[in-house]
Amino acid sequence: MNRMKPERKLRILTVCQGETPSTHIRLYDPLGRMEQAGRLQWRKAYLASLSRADLDWADLILLQRLDNPAGFDAIEIAHLYGKPVIYDTDDNWVDPPPEYHPAYVYHSSILVRNTVERYLSKADLVTVSTPALAEAFSRFQDRILVVPNTVDFEPPEPPGREGPCVRIGYAGTRTHDGDFEVVVPALVRLRREFGKRIALVFLGCLPPGLDASEVELWGFSDDYKGYLARLCRLGIQIALAPLRDNPFNRFKSNIKYLEYTLAGAAGVYSRSPAYEGSVQDRITGLLVPHTEEAWYEAVKSLVQEPFLRKRLAAAARRDVAERFPPERTRQAWESAFSTAAREAAGRGRSRAALPSGPRKRKKVLYIGSGFLWPHTYIDEFLVRAFSSLGLEVAFCPLVPTPFYEQTVALYSRFDDRFRESTLLRSLDTVTSKFGVRWVRGGRGVCDPAKV
Structure with a gap:
C-alpha cells in the first residue's frame, strides 16, 4: 500500500x-x-x-x-x-x-x-x-x-497596590523628540506642582528639555520581548504617547496603545489618526489635543484620580484582548x-x-548627482516627470566625495535667494533644452501632477 x-x-x-x-x-x-x-x-x-x-x-x-x-x-x-x-x-x-x-x-x-x-x-x-x-x-x-x-506577549498581572508616588512614563526612541515639544513644559509644571509625589520614567531616550538628574532613564533591551518585559517591570501608571499633527505621523499605527495597555498603564494619547480609531476617550484612555495645556490637564487629572487610572487601564486590557489578539x-x-x-x-x-518585442513599460536609467545641492531639486523634478509619463525610473547617484565637500563649503557662503535664483536658471536651461514645461511646487520641488 x-x-x-x-x-x-x-x-x-x-x-x-x-x-x-x-x-x-x-x-x-x-x-x-x-x-x-x-x-x-x-x-x-x-x-x-x-x-x-x-x-x-x-x-x-x-x-x-x-x-x-x-x-x-x-x-x-x-x-x-x-x-x-x-x-x-x-x-x-x-x-x-x-x-x-x-x-x-x-x-x-x-x-x-x-x-x-x-x-x-x-x-x-x-x-x-x-x-x-x-x-x-x-x-x-x-x-x-x-x-x-x-503584540504577542503574556504580560504579568498588574500590581495590587501602588507605590508612594505616581509613575509617569514614556517608552520609545529619539524619533519622537519633536512630538514632545509641548509635553515637556507640561511635565516641568507637574514636577514643580507635585514634587516627589510623581516620578518621571523614560525607557529608551530622554526628550530634550528635561533634566536627567530628575528622571529615571532606562536603556532599551536587545530584543523586543526583553523591551516589553522591562516596560512591564517599570510600574508605569500613566503612559504618554504624543504625536504632532504632520503627514508622517498620520500614518502611524496604534502600537503604543497596545504596549502601554499590556504594561498595565493608563495612557494619554494625542488626538491623532493613529489612536482615534482604537482608543475610546475616557473609556480606554485619554485623547487630548496636542497642546501644552491639554497635556498638563490630562496628566494632572490622572495623577489626582487613582480610581480613573485603574478604570482606564482595566478597560484597555479587556479591549486589547478582544479587538487586537495576536x-x-x-x-x-x-x-x-x-x-x-x-x-x-x-x-x-x-x-x-505576451508577444515578443519591446516591453510596454520602458525604463529610464537616470544618473544624477545624488546629494549635491542644487542638483537634488533637479533630480527630484526629472525623476517625478519621468514617472508621471509612465516610465520606471532607476536613479543612480554619483557623489564624488572631494567635490561634495568643496561644494558644501562653497554654497554655505551664499544666502537662500542666491540658491533659489541659481536653481530656477538651472531648471529653465534643462527644461527648455528638452522642450519640457515645468511648474514650481513646494520648496522648489515640482509637482508631477502639473507637468
Missing part, C-alpha cells in the same frame, strides 16, 4: 536590512508562532548577506522596509522562477519625514524615496499596518493588504501569502501570453 507523502509546508524567507521593533512585531513574532504551530516554515536573512541558496529554498520572499536597491536582483530572480514577493512596511517613507526626525536627511533624498517607490511597484503584494498607509501607497500598487500590528495578525499573514501566490501565478500566465 502506497503512503501519500505529507504536503510540504510553505517556506517563507524574510529579508530586512536590520532588525527593528517593527521586524519583531510584524514578522518574527507572528511567523515564529505560525512555524511552531506547523503552519509554515520560516527563515530570516539580511539583505547584505542574502544568498542564492536562500532564494532557492523559499517559496515566497517577504521583504521588509527595504530602501536599498540591492534587493531588486532578488525580486528579479524570484519572479523569474515564479515565486511571489511581498513588500512590507509600517511607515510612509515615500514622503520626507518631519525635520526633527533623525532620519530626515536620509529619507528626504530622492534616491531613497524613489527606491522605496520601486519596491512598492515591483512587489506582487504590499502589506502595511494601517488603512491610511494603504491609501497613500495606492498610487504605486493596487494590491495592498492591511496586516495590523498586534491571532488576528497571523490570520492576516495567511491571507497575504495566499493573495501573493495567486498574483504571482497570474503574472506568470500573463508573461507567457
Whole structure:
C-alpha cells in the first residue's frame, strides 16, 4: 500500500536590512508562532548577506522596509522562477519625514524615496499596518493588504497596590523628540506642582528639555520581548504617547496603545489618526489635543484620580484582548501569502501570453548627482516627470566625495535667494533644452501632477 507523502509546508524567507521593533512585531513574532504551530516554515536573512541558496529554498520572499536597491536582483530572480514577493512596511517613507526626525536627511533624498517607490511597484503584494498607509501607497500598487500590528506577549498581572508616588512614563526612541515639544513644559509644571509625589520614567531616550538628574532613564533591551518585559517591570501608571499633527505621523499605527495597555498603564494619547480609531476617550484612555495645556490637564487629572487610572487601564486590557489578539495578525499573514501566490501565478500566465518585442513599460536609467545641492531639486523634478509619463525610473547617484565637500563649503557662503535664483536658471536651461514645461511646487520641488 502506497503512503501519500505529507504536503510540504510553505517556506517563507524574510529579508530586512536590520532588525527593528517593527521586524519583531510584524514578522518574527507572528511567523515564529505560525512555524511552531506547523503552519509554515520560516527563515530570516539580511539583505547584505542574502544568498542564492536562500532564494532557492523559499517559496515566497517577504521583504521588509527595504530602501536599498540591492534587493531588486532578488525580486528579479524570484519572479523569474515564479515565486511571489511581498513588500512590507509600517511607515510612509515615500514622503520626507518631519525635520526633527533623525532620519530626515536620509529619507528626504530622492534616491531613497524613489527606491522605496520601486519596491512598492515591483512587489506582487504590499502589506502595511494601517488603512491610511494603504491609501497613500495606492498610487504605486493596487494590491495592498492591511496586516495590523498586534503584540504577542503574556504580560504579568498588574500590581495590587501602588507605590508612594505616581509613575509617569514614556517608552520609545529619539524619533519622537519633536512630538514632545509641548509635553515637556507640561511635565516641568507637574514636577514643580507635585514634587516627589510623581516620578518621571523614560525607557529608551530622554526628550530634550528635561533634566536627567530628575528622571529615571532606562536603556532599551536587545530584543523586543526583553523591551516589553522591562516596560512591564517599570510600574508605569500613566503612559504618554504624543504625536504632532504632520503627514508622517498620520500614518502611524496604534502600537503604543497596545504596549502601554499590556504594561498595565493608563495612557494619554494625542488626538491623532493613529489612536482615534482604537482608543475610546475616557473609556480606554485619554485623547487630548496636542497642546501644552491639554497635556498638563490630562496628566494632572490622572495623577489626582487613582480610581480613573485603574478604570482606564482595566478597560484597555479587556479591549486589547478582544479587538487586537495576536491571532488576528497571523490570520492576516495567511491571507497575504495566499493573495501573493495567486498574483504571482497570474503574472506568470500573463508573461507567457505576451508577444515578443519591446516591453510596454520602458525604463529610464537616470544618473544624477545624488546629494549635491542644487542638483537634488533637479533630480527630484526629472525623476517625478519621468514617472508621471509612465516610465520606471532607476536613479543612480554619483557623489564624488572631494567635490561634495568643496561644494558644501562653497554654497554655505551664499544666502537662500542666491540658491533659489541659481536653481530656477538651472531648471529653465534643462527644461527648455528638452522642450519640457515645468511648474514650481513646494520648496522648489515640482509637482508631477502639473507637468
